[in-house]
Amino acid sequence: MAPKEDQIAVDPDFYTLADDYQPDDFQSETTSLTSSIAKGRLENGRRYQAMKDNYWGPSDEQQFEAFEIGHLVFLVLDHNEPNPLFHSPIKEKPKHILDIGTGKGSWAVDVADLYPDATVRGVDIFPPPVTWMPRNCVFEVDDVLREWTWRDPFDFIHLRVMCGAFTDEGWDQVYRRAYDALEPGGWIEHMELDVRAFSDDGTLTEDKNLYSWGDIFIGCAKRAGQSLLTQETMRGAIEKAGFVDDRILKEAGQLQNAHWNTALEGWAMWLLTHHGAPKPWTREEVQVYLAKIREELRDPHIHAYELARRVWARKPTLEEQKAKEAKVKTEPAP
Numbered sequence: 001m002a003p004k005e006d007q008i009a010v011d012p013d014f015y016t017l018a019d020d021y022q023p024d025d026f027q028s029e030t031t032s033l034t035s036s037i038a039k040g041r042l043e044n045g046r047r048y049q050a051m052k053d054n055y056w057g058p059s060d061e062q063q064f065e066a067f068e069i070g071h072l073v074f075l076v077l078d079h080n081e082p083n084p085l086f087h088s089p090i091k092e093k094p095k096h097i098l099d100i101g102t103g104k105g106s107w108a109v110d111v112a113d114l115y116p117d118a119t120v121r122g123v124d125i126f127p128p129p130v131t132w133m134p135r136n137c138v139f140e141v142d143d144v145l146r147e148w149t150w151r152d153p154f155d156f157i158h159l160r161v162m163c164g165a166f167t168d169e170g171w172d173q174v175y176r177r178a179y180d181a182l183e184p185g186g187w188i189e190h191m192e193l194d195v196r197a198f199s200d201d202g203t204l205t206e207d208k209n210l211y212s213w214g215d216i217f218i219g220c221a222k223r224a225g226q227s228l229l230t231q232e233t234m235r236g237a238i239e240k241a242g243f244v245d246d247r248i249l250k251e252a253g254q255l256q257n258a259h260w261n262t263a264l265e266g267w268a269m270w271l272l273t274h275h276g277a278p279k280p281w282t283r284e285e286v287q288v289y290l291a292k293i294r295e296e297l298r299d300p301h302i303h304a305y306e307l308a309r310r311v312w313a314r315k316p317t318l319e320e321q322k323a324k325e326a327k328v329k330t331e332p333a334p
């Protein structure tokens with residue numbers, strides 16, 4: 001596809017790496033990603049990132065396609081909103097925006113187009129497969145659990161579908177870092193999916209594979225030491241980090257066939273082959289199971305839906321922070 005006038009070409013072998021990230025096969029801090037990080041690792045016919053060994057999601061063409069479909073689904077879900085990309089009332093002219101776990105980078109690219117004067121950074125443990133992007137968009141390969149080295153404070157930090165990426169302590173750390181890295185008054189916004197499918201009219205009955213689908217993965221992730229119930233815990237964790245004015249929006253959407261069909265194997269393969277119960281499943285067992293799920297997804301008699309939740313919250317202004325500190329000092333010790 002031809003680039004737009006204000007887009008620049010990206011050499012997919014050349015990304016910015018975090019300052020101090022220098023595994024053995026890297027020559028410098030900003031370096032060619034022809035090494036193991038760009039190649040990832042192959043498992044059960046899928047490509048996974050090679051930076052961490054316990055993240056469930058593949059980073060390959062099929063999953064990037066699923067991210068793109070997901071991005072479109074989220075835009076459609078919010079098509080009545082003044083800004084379907086996010087709900088936070090950020091300032092009119094933001095300078096620095098961060099997208100954590102940017103995936104294919106579609107959100108970061110759209111937001112960079114929306115705010116041509118801002119720098120929009122997308123960070124991920126695998127390089128997004130982009131060839132053209134706006135000049136003001138920067139992709140970086142890094143693990144956000146490592147020390148953050150961005151110098152300019154952000155006006156807005158965004159996360160979407162990061163469930164199962166961190167332990168509860170990891171989440172606390174990420175939100176705390178986001179708090180520290182934001183300007184006073186800056187915003188955080190996190191959107192998550194519930195991995196379970198529901199139906200209100202009883203058409204998703206207990207005998208269906210889709211009925212227990214979500215709980216199977218919640219169990220696998222638990223055995224892997226991560227939680228897939230992020231959408232239930234994120235509001236409390238965001239508040240705990242010190243954010244205020246938090247708002248939550250729960251949305252229910254019909255199971256979207258294209259998104260599920262493309263994403264399905266990627267969601268399932270690593271968790272089931274590593275942490276399936278009563279023992280890890282084989283690749284073939286996973287494929288047989290997915291064939292049954294696909295059949296149920298095609299069944300027009302099952303009216304299943306899934307939940308999405310969005311939390312957005314503000315870092316207090318300097319005055320609010322001072323007022324809070326003063327209150328803590330003047331309160332008598334218990």
Ligand SMILES: C[S@@+](CC[C@H](N)C(=O)[O-])C[C@H]1O[C@@H](n2cnc3c(N)ncnc32)[C@H](O)[C@@H]1O
Nearest residue numbers: 067101102103124125142143144145160161165
């Ligand atoms: C399910 S994808 C969602 C991608 C994107 N946010 C979207 O909504 O399309 C989650 C992304 O988080 C990335 N990720 C997982 N753990 C991470 C970490 N520790 N640091 C940075 N990115 C991470 C994964 O590589 C993956 O691309």
